[in-house]
Amino acid sequence: MKRIKILQEWCLGCRLCEYYCAYANSDIKDMVLALKDKEIKPKLVIESKGTATFALSCRHCHDAICVKSCISGAMTRENGVTRLDREKCVGCQTCVLVCPFGAVVVSEDGIIDKCELCTNNREGEPKCVRGCPNGALVLEEVEA
Amino acid sequence: MEYLLNEYxxxxxxxxxxxxGVCARQCANGVHSLNEVTKRMEADNSQCVNCHRCVSLCPSGALKIVxxxxxxxxxxxxxxxNITEIYKQAATGGVLLSSMGNPKDYPGYFDRMLINASQVTNPSIDPLREPMETKTFLGKKITDIVRDSEGRIVYKSKPGLELSVPIMFSAMSYGSISYNAHESLARASRDLGIYYNTGEGGLHKDFYQYGANTIVQVASGRFGVHKDYLEAGAAIEIKMGQGAKPGIGGHLPGAKIIKDISETRMIPEGSDAISPAPHHDIYSIEDLRQLVYSLKEATNYKKPVIVKIAAVHNVAAIASGVARSGADIIAIDGYRGGTGAAPTRIRDNVGIPIELALASVDERLRQEGIREEVSIVVGGSIRSSADIVKAIALGADAVYIATSALIALGCHLCRNCQMGKCNWGIATQDPELVKRLNPNIGYKRLVNLITAWKHEIEEMMGGMGINSIEALKGNRFMLRGIGLNQKELDILGIKHAGE
Structure with a gap:
């Protein structure tokens, strides 16, 4: 199974990953129409303090506390990816509360949102990794 | 009067x-910003150096520099x-500074030479199906066969360098370029079986592990030179001159002498690193010979010594003297060679083209019967594998590349290295900018470039029906001039196309 490895050493804090994430999950092919004049809600965020920055998204934990704590069964783990069924989510935000990384976000409609490694959109593989200009995000194979 | 037209x-x-806002976050010159009132991105064109960082990273392709x-x-x-430079000097009273190679519209001889190919009467070779040798050796050649009492040949090799391809990365000091740029060059050299050159700034302690692929330089400033340094490298280069600024020393401003660089150069933090124009102990070939042999003595005669000179008017006579000084390799740097900073007038007006210098040096050393005493390495704007094939056919044993290597690392030739704010993390010591050059990516790009050039060299050699670099060396029959006058053809030692 695949994981996004975060290499803080090489993160430039340019925030391209946030925009590529929002674009990949937009269902709109034209980037201008997808992102212009909109407040983007990426599923990955640049965390920063001083000059140190890194891009954080769902870690897809082995023993995911968000899956365990989901009251509606919307969170599941399939092939190493923690998935979200938006139909089942009731918006209680328990997962937001329990996630130790703060990697679960709330979308505009109150339903939660999270990184599914772009397996749930047209990209198929993480757009943030491909778009990072400095190799600060790397897709690597890890043991299940 | 003070107003200077912004160029871009x-x-x-x-x-x-x-x-x-990626452009704003990535521009070290502060060109881009968001206008909080109009909510539109704006540009301060006066600060733009045309480095293309913003253009390359803009996700929606909204930018271009004109x-x-x-x-x-x-x-x-x-x-x-002409006009704006006078304004600048009238305002400041200062010497104009520039970076990278001479950009002026002088004739380029590589572009006026064509390579031969086999047809009908001699077969060309397919490098994908038949063996093709690009390996080459630099150093003094063995000229006589010595046998022992039983008639067996005694193998007595002389100190030299073995290159998988006749290409090396030329001298760029740690200080003029960043730690990450050096790491990329060092790792690529090790992967490729070639060499990179420390330049005059010493060798960072982290890079001693790449010593077998390192040429350590001894220049007029003698920065970072000590016994371990000399022993760390595969060869030692004495820098007498640089193509971009023949006759001129160097000056790395104190602002760039950060902790690591001060330790590597063995000078106080924040002090200017000034390399004198001459070596103060070299005023003759005899003096040069003393330094060559001092360095050989210091390293037990195990390492070849390179003497690097700039291509200037009497280069053939100078090279002849250098060959007699005991040097194993002569490196000649043409007037198009790059620099991290040089006085503009020197860079743009001093020196001669490497093609002419190479041809006349090779010819002179042959005439004097000392060509096998030294290898010739040429640099100063080797832009492609075709330039390399032409240089070798003119008589070079190998080439030095630096500008091409930096371009592979992301340099867009904006020629503002002297500002120390390189947006590509190459010619800067600002840790936030240095970080932009990830050596894990950089070294692979260098390996890709040299691998691609190796394939192309093989293709061109195969086309000529030549299957080894050694057979191409000095093979000027493989070149023809185009649009050159008789004098130029005579100096290059080649015929005109059609002859």
């Missing part, structure tokens, strides 16, 4: 701009550069 303008397609159309009254004699 940022052209932003306002429809395509998604206001992500030349400012604003113009002086047409004048075939007084160019915009």
């Amino acid at each position: 303008e940022v052209e932003r397609d306002d429809y395509r701009c998604i206001r992500c 030349k400012n159309r604003h113009t002086f009254r047409d004048n075939a004699n007084w160019s915009r550069d």
